[in-house]
Amino acid sequence: MSTILDVCKLANVSKATVSRVINGTGQVKESTREKVFSAMQSLGYRPNRLAQALATNKTHTIGLVVSDFDGIHFGLLLKQAAASAEFANKQLIVTDGHNDPDYEYEVIMQLEAQCDAVILYSRTLTDDHIQHLHQQLTIPIVVINRDLPEQLFHSVSFQQEDAVKLMMSHLLDNGHRKIACITGHMMNPTGVARLNGYKHSLQQLDINVDEKLIKHGAYDMKSGYQACKELLSDGIKFTAIVAFNDCMALGSLRALTESGIKVPEQVSIIGIDNDPVSEFFTPRLTTVELPIVDMTKQAVELAITLCEETKATHSYQYKGLLIERESVMPVNVTTRD
């Protein structure tokens, strides 16, 4: 690996001049520029980014931290983040927190010297953790898909409660009253907000919230499957399931199918996310879209903006959109009670 000194020797100029050529700064005579260029060329020289970063205190890198690499919208999120970052000529470095808040906290603190900004998609950190990070870090932090108590940080969030209300309305409009609910983790605000959406929707119609209809999942197919199995073995009647993401909805679809229960004829299912796989199951899953791609794009753009200007708190909020497919139908009169 050749260094700037090798280029200096070959082109017979000083470090400063080479640096000027690399960065296109200052005044350099055309002939020397060419000399330097061809020296760089023939050496296959590439400036050492670490050294550049150290000298300039600019890394041209944005960090993306997710709680876990098999997270929910993971694929779309990463893909869009990578695309947006490249578009802005920034390096993206992606890390996960192994679902461990302490580790995740440490990872982020470590990232400080390596990034100009951090995007955080966390489901394990508490609000306090994030608050602390925000105070400690000298680089901006953009929190994505998370409801913060107040608009203290830069954030790109989603109207969680309203989205669930949208799901519920769709079911309620179709005559469903006994609606089972498969939630996500309850330690973070997202799960709580969504559950509120479920409960409030029922309460608005004076329908009793039956705790036995609520099962806690972990956002993956298996837990959706298991939650549904429990629901069935509990022997409680229900005509529809709201799942707090598509994966769990699809897991429960499988559980129902296995038990010989027809979807949507006997039980309707609605998910949230609009996960790309949802369209390929039979029946195609009705869902509320969580526009993770747009949100990610926004988050990256915001992060990049913040690298240059540290302005006031920015925050953006997105909302859900119902995507009707085939997993919901009007409640079957014979099954109604």
Place this chain on the structure above:
Amino acid sequence: MSTILDVCKLANVSKATVSRVINGTGQVKESTREKVFSAMQSLGYRPNRLAQALATNKTHTIGLVVSDFDGIHFGLLLKQAAASAEFANKQLIVTDGHNDPDYEYEVIMQLEAQCDAVILYSRTLTDDHIQHLHQQLTIPIVVINRDLPEQLFHSVSFQQEDAVKLMMSHLLDNGHRKIACITGHMMNPTGVARLNGYKHSLQQLDINVDEKLIKHGAYDMKSGYQACKELLSDGIKFTAIVAFNDCMALGSLRALTESGIKVPEQVSIIGIDNDPVSEFFTPRLTTVELPIVDMTKQAVELAITLCEETKATHSYQYKGLLIERESVMPVNVTTRD
């Protein structure tokens, strides 16, 4: 962000001493060690990794480059890589190549100063590209899931052709003779090897290879879906489909279901990967497992080993394992011709 100098002042010692305390090297009196520790503590000091890397020429980081962030085994791969890296106390930095060989090449070259080793999971780079990289780079590179022409590089690979032969045997054993094939990209060795597996399996039984039964996909559900639709609209008879990954198998399952064709009663389907979602479709997909988790673990361990000792070429090869579920059944006699 405090630096080593801040610690020096507070603890009233020199940089060298602080450095010794940080790294546990050299002789330091217990009392000064404590002094330095508490100074670091109260400042919340964290050594700047960039500076450390520059000084030592060791980054304690391994780079993972994938061609595209929605790649095939992507989730499992990243998760395992992250876990293995953390276990060895290495930082993992993940980047994608936007499916563009030139960009990917450049990304890898850029990584040189930032990593001690690179793991490459590429489906866009040609063998020549990889060869070049290998020559240019001063850090070791481990190629995963890719058949290299000769054992020139460190690699963790998979017996692609044999795996497809395994799939084919399973179908052939079940009496299938008209077997449609949904391939992946044909510009890289994996696709070619797999297609050879398909053709050779047939040839061994003196069955004609009918090019009309071969459709090219792109390893995602949509392309599997489309390939199958084409197969159907072409009006060619087939009793089974081999797809070169589970996603495409599941896409074709959907296409068949949509067209009212029963799987496996009328058409059998077999995939490869053992993608976690395969179990949740109905029927559960029969597949050949590609042990990506084990392979990844091996690759990371190899990469880490190579950071210390640059030894002879290591290579590991894994093979497929048939996982029988419900998407394959003996050919229906009435449909046989």
Place this chain on the structure above:
DNA sequence: ATTACCAATGTAACCGGTTACTTTTTTGTG
């Protein structure tokens, strides 16, 4: 021809660490 100015380049300090080498302090021994 002198001066002034500006373009082109070089010098050296700096970013935040590590480390070979040197100096100072402590300890042990006769």
Place this chain on the structure above:
DNA sequence: CACAAAAAAGTAACCGGTTACATTGGTAAT
């Protein structure tokens, strides 16, 4: 108590760049 050896701490160069400032040389104006 003197002195050698060992332990502890400091000094300064270095990693590979950037950049403020200094220097050089050429050109136009006087």
